[in-house]
Structure formats: C-alpha cells, structure tokens
Amino acid sequence: MTKTITRRDWLTGSATAAAATLALSGSKAAAQSFMAPNVNPTAENPIRAHLNENVYGQSLKARKAIADSADASHKYAFQTLFQLLGLMAKLEDIPQEYVGLGAGSTEFLEKAAVFNALAGGDILLPTPTYGDIARFGRTLGSKLIEVPVSDDMAINLDAIRAAMTKNVKLIYLCNPNNPIPTIIEKNALIEFINEYSDQATVLIDEAYFEYVDNENYESMIGMVKENKNVIVTRTASKIHAFAGMRFGVCYAHPDIIKKMFGLFTNTLALPAMRGAIASYQDMEYQAFLRQKNKECQTIVSNMLDELNLEYVKSNANFIFFNAGRPSKEVAEIMKKHHILTGREFAPFTNWVRLSLSKPEEMQYFVEKYKQDFG
Ligand SMILES: Cc1ncc(COP(=O)(O)O)c(C=O)c1O
Structure with missing residues (x-):
C-alpha cells in the first residue's frame, strides 16, 4: 500500500500518525520516516x-532493536560486542583483528592524539578541517602544523608535503572534509599514504563516507588491508542518525587496534550495539x-x-x-x-x-x- 503524507497532514500535525501508519503498512524505505x-x-x-x-x-529496524534491548541491558554484552565486530568486519571484507569499535568516532581521534603525544610527535593537518584532533592535540601539548586549503578550497596535499617534518607522527585527513565538503582524489591520496605512512600514522576520517557519490573518491580501507600505517575512522552519527546514541568504527592494522583497545573496547552500551547491528544492515x-x-x-x-x-x-x-x-x-x-x-x-x-x-x-x-x- 502506498500513501503519501500530504502537506495538510504536516500542517495539521497528523503527519506523525500518518507516517507511522505508512511505516507499519509499507515495506518501502521511504515509509520509514515518521519524523515529520x-x-x-x-x-x-x-x-x-x-x-x-x-x-x-x-x-525503524534500529529503533526496534534499541527498544528491545532494555530487557537485556542488565547483563554484560560481550556476545553482542563480538557479533557487531564480526558484522563490521564482514561489511568491509576485512579480518576482525583490523576492526575497533567505540562510542562514536571521537573516541578514535582522541586515542590517536594520545598515542601521538606519548610518542612526543607533532600533528600535521589541513585547515579548516574537523576540529577535534587539533583540540585534543592542543590539550596534550602537541605541536600542530596546520596547512591552509588551496585556492579551490580542497585539501592541499602538496602543501602538506612541504610542511612535513621528521617530528610529525600523526597526519589527519578528513575525507570528505568538514566544513568544506571537498574530497581528496583517490589516486593522489593513495600516493600520499604510500609516501608518508612509514614516517607517520595517517588517520583518514571518513565520517561522511556514506554520502559521497563521486567517481574520484575511494575509502582508504584498501590501504589498511595493505597493512599501511593508516587508521580509517567512520561514525554512525551521520547517515545512521546515532549522534546521541553513540557508535563508531575504525579500521587499522591489528597492532594499532591492539594498542588502542587492548583486546576489545567495553565502552559501548547494548542499545547502541543492537541498534547498530540493525542499522548497518538496513x-x-x-x-x-x-x-x-x-x-x-x-x-x-x-x-x-x-x-x-x-x-x-x-x-x-x-x-x-x-x-x-x-x-x-x-x-x-x-x-x-x-x-x-x-x-x-x-x-x-x-x-x-x-x-x-x-x-x-x-x-x-x-x-x-x-x-x-x-
Ligand atoms: C569529520 C567528523 N569526524 C568526526 C566527527 C565526530 O563524530 P562522532 O559523533 O562519531 O564522535 C564529526 C562530527 O560531526 C565529524 O564531522
């Protein structure tokens, strides 16, 4: 059954009910939106x-899983944690040892900044970009080398190359960038990683990955699979709408994953994990x-x-x-x-x-x- 929610429905406030009916009656994804x-x-x-x-x-599948999880939230949720780890590995066709989970991707940015500071490293990054790495770096007393975007407002890899020093141990590249939604061309990024990942960990923040529709773009999980010194971070806060629920995933060499999480993380709440299992399959x-x-x-x-x-x-x-x-x-x-x-x-x-x-x-x-x- 298909039925559209009319403007009148919205205006009279009956849209919520109308859309909820749709959600229950139709299997179409469009029918899922009951937030007017x-x-x-x-x-x-x-x-x-x-x-x-x-x-x-x-x-809706995630919402149901989240609601249903109340019944089991009094127990430690290790089984669900490993189920989710397995799913995130399977979706990217990568062994489970390369996957780390967290309560949002901020957790990975924070850990990367901490390990860089412990090693006494500087952080190299474009500007403007997403601000957390710089914020954590500053708090930890790390030197930041910030490289302005080019005239076309894209991240300028050549200028980043020119700013590279021996003491840089972490390079942060947000792709697509934020607040400027440009991408770094895939071959240029692969070349850059090949050039610098022996010297420094290259963190590729792919928070907006799911929205990209550009043939020049590619996730750098491929470079993780090639065992480069790369961390790819993803978040459920964007397309999965988990900003308040909190879930993120990162991909890196098992040595990096072990360093960041020990055996595994235990910061994740059951509702977020059950919700993520449903959401990532929808x-x-x-x-x-x-x-x-x-x-x-x-x-x-x-x-x-x-x-x-x-x-x-x-x-x-x-x-x-x-x-x-x-x-x-x-x-x-x-x-x-x-x-x-x-x-x-x-x-x-x-x-x-x-x-x-x-x-x-x-x-x-x-x-x-x-x-x-x-
Ligand atoms: C590029 C980028 N990375 C990371 C984050 C933080 O995401 P999370 O909610 O997963 O901690 C954001 C949030 O806006 C973002 O824009």
Missing part, C-alpha cells in the same frame, strides 16, 4: 541545519537517505545558482557557500526564522555551512533566505 519535516519551526523546535545530523532519525533506509540528501543538494544549489553565490559542490550532508556577508549575520537572521545554520569557520568568515536536513526544510530555508538576502 519541520515546516513550522519554532524557537523550541527549530530546523537543525547546523550540526550535520540526520534529522530523519534512526532506521541498506534500503540508507539508500532512501542518500536520495533525500541529493534532493536537498539540488534545492540549495539551485538557489545559490539563482542568486549567483559561490559554493563548494557537496560530497556530504552539508553545503558550504559564500554568502557575501558574515556567516554570523546570516546565522542571526536565520535564527529569527528558527533555522539554525553552522557556526563561523575562520578564515572563511563569509561562508555558511548549511546542513542538508530534509527537502521540505531546505525549501523553507530557501524561501526565508531569498526573502532576506535575495
């Missing part, structure tokens, strides 16, 4: 376009979310083209555009419409990072943006 688009945002319930979350929420829901993300990309880039604003083609679930005015000003005005946009990312103070939440919400954003700035 927020087309009447308020101060208490704004459109969340600031933190690159998946506002559709978790897969390919249909992931395909639905990728499709919705594309619709959002089209809606926003059409507006940017129309207004003649410069932007970086998105390889993730957010877009980065030059508003021609301070992003702080845009954020303030959008907040009055109850739309939250990304914070300022120096030195690109006129550029706005907009998370691609839902097509209906992006349409609302476009309407308000044009009203104020068009």
